[in-house]
Amino acid sequence: MVHLSSLLLKNYHGGYVVIRLALAGHKQANRPFYRIVAAYNKRARDGKYIEQLGTYDPLPNIYNEKLVSFNFDRIKYWIGCGAHPTKPISKLLGLAGFFPLHPMTITEAERQRAQTEPIAAGPGDDLQQGQKEAEP
Amino acid sequence: MFQVIGGRGVQVTRLLAPGRAVLVEAVRGRKSRTDTVAKSKQGRIKVPPPVDPTEMVVLKERYAEYEMITRALRLEFKEEVLRKKYEEETGSMAEERSRQEAEEHRALMVFNDQENLRMLQQRVVRIQMEKEEAENKQVEAAIERELQQQEFIKEKEREILKLQEDAKNFITLENLDQRIEEALDSPKNYNFAVDKEGRVVKQTMLQ
Numbered sequence: 001m002v003h004l005s006s007l008l009l010k011n012y013h014g015g016y017v018v019i020r021l022a023l024a025g026h027k028q029a030n031r032p033f034y035r036i037v038a039a040y041n042k043r044a045r046d047g048k049y050i051e052q053l054g055t056y057d058p059l060p061n062i063y064n065e066k067l068v069s070f071n072f073d074r075i076k077y078w079i080g081c082g083a084h085p086t087k088p089i090s091k092l093l094g095l096a097g098f099f100p101l102h103p104m105t106i107t108e109a110e111r112q113r114a115q116t117e118p119i120a121a122g123p124g125d126d127l128q129q130g131q132k133e134a135e136p
Numbered sequence: 137m138f139q140v141i142g143g144r145g146v147q148v149t150r151l152l153a154p155g156r157a158v159l160v161e162a163v164r165g166r167k168s169r170t171d172t173v174a175k176s177k178q179g180r181i182k183v184p185p186p187v188d189p190t191e192m193v194v195l196k197e198r199y200a201e202y203e204m205i206t207r208a209l210r211l212e213f214k215e216e217v218l219r220k221k222y223e224e225e226t227g228s229m230a231e232e233r234s235r236q237e238a239e240e241h242r243a244l245m246v247f248n249d250q251e252n253l254r255m256l257q258q259r260v261v262r263i264q265m266e267k268e269e270a271e272n273k274q275v276e277a278a279i280e281r282e283l284q285q286q287e288f289i290k291e292k293e294r295e296i297l298k299l300q301e302d303a304k305n306f307i308t309l310e311n312l313d314q315r316i317e318e319a320l321d322s323p324k325n326y327n328f329a330v331d332k333e334g335r336v337v338k339q340t341m342l343q
Contacts, residue, residue, distance in 0.1 A: 079210055080217035090206075100205045103198035107191065 015041040017083040019075065021056060022046050032058055036070065036089065038078045053078070056092065068092055 018041050021034040025046060036054035043049070054070040061067065075098070079085070085093065093099040224230065307315050329337040 076213045077217055080213035080215075082214070099209065100202055103195055103202050106198065107195055 017041070017050065017078060017081065018086060019053060019078060019083050019089050020045075020086040021088055022049060024055075034058065036092075038074075038083055041084075051078075068096065070096060070098065072098060 017038055019036065019038050022037045022039070023046050024033045024035050026033055034056040035049075035052050036056060037049040038051045038053055039047070039049035051074060052071075053074050054068065056069075057067045059066070070093070075093075087102075087104075090099060091102045091105055094102040094105060325340060327340045329340070331337075
């Protein structure tokens with residue numbers, strides 16, 4: 001059976017395939033864990049999916065890393081069959097290097113830098129000015 | 137505003153956010169158009185989130201580039217999927233594989249036929265043996281039955297002879313008086329004594 005494009009899917013589902021994050025059912029409060037999953041659009045978020053394509057752990061571990069895994073081969077297949085990735089998935093894939101960097105990642109980073117700069121530049125500015133005066 | 141989705145808390149009211157790739161319709165949320173506005177929201181004027189024009193321009197450029205690249209990637213992946221499918225069906229390996237499979241199938245069918253033949257022969261031999269045994273058993277059973285019948289007949293004949301013998305000693309109307317006389321003439325003593333060790337004593341005081 002080939003999952004080739006929405007033409008075949010529309011007959012039964014009338015929907016399309018998405019690649020999205022689904023909460024893995026660990027049933028533990030305050031400890032989320034996501035699976036990257038190819039599922040039909042109208043299915044429940046944690047409901048039956050077609051195939052699991054990876055994982056994402058949003059909480060950082062003891063080395064301060066957030067672990068993500070991808071099955072690139074299958075992701076290529078699904079996108080080739082016409083699956084839509086969601087925004088967080090596109091961002092993750094952009095950070096991984098598989099997709100180009102998502103614009104919002106760049107804009108968020110810039111905004112954060114703009115926010116933290118005045119605080120860092122405040123005490124640093126006088127030093128810089130002092131140096132500039134001393135140079136020439 | 138556009139569509140009433142009456143029901144539970146559906147997240148909402150995002151207007152055409154500039155720079156977004158997908159169009160999202162505005163949705164009414166919990167309350168329908170006839171529900172009264174809440175007291176805390178009486179004078180509220182909903183204002184879209186503030187947009188920085190320079191940032192927006194830059195963002196739009198970035199989005200255009202991003203979408204172009206993703207479109208190209210998607211088409212590439214589609215092509216790859218189609219190519220793989222094509223190669224699997226009509227590629228260089230496909231013919232060899234189909235040929236090998238046909239050969240395997242033929243070999244297996246031949247093997248199967250041989251096995252069937254062997255099984256058949258074994259079965260035939262076994263059935264033969266079983267038939268012969270059954271016949272033997274039948275014959276033996278017949279012989280047994282014959283013997284039994286003979287035995288029965290002999291037994292009955294013996295009984296008849298015995299009865300005939302006994303008939304001579306029967307008491308009939310003619311013998312009656314004679315036998316009474318004889319019985320009265322010969323008194324028989326059935327008394328006997330036994331002690332604890334089991335010794336029988338038949339000699340008693342005759343009267």
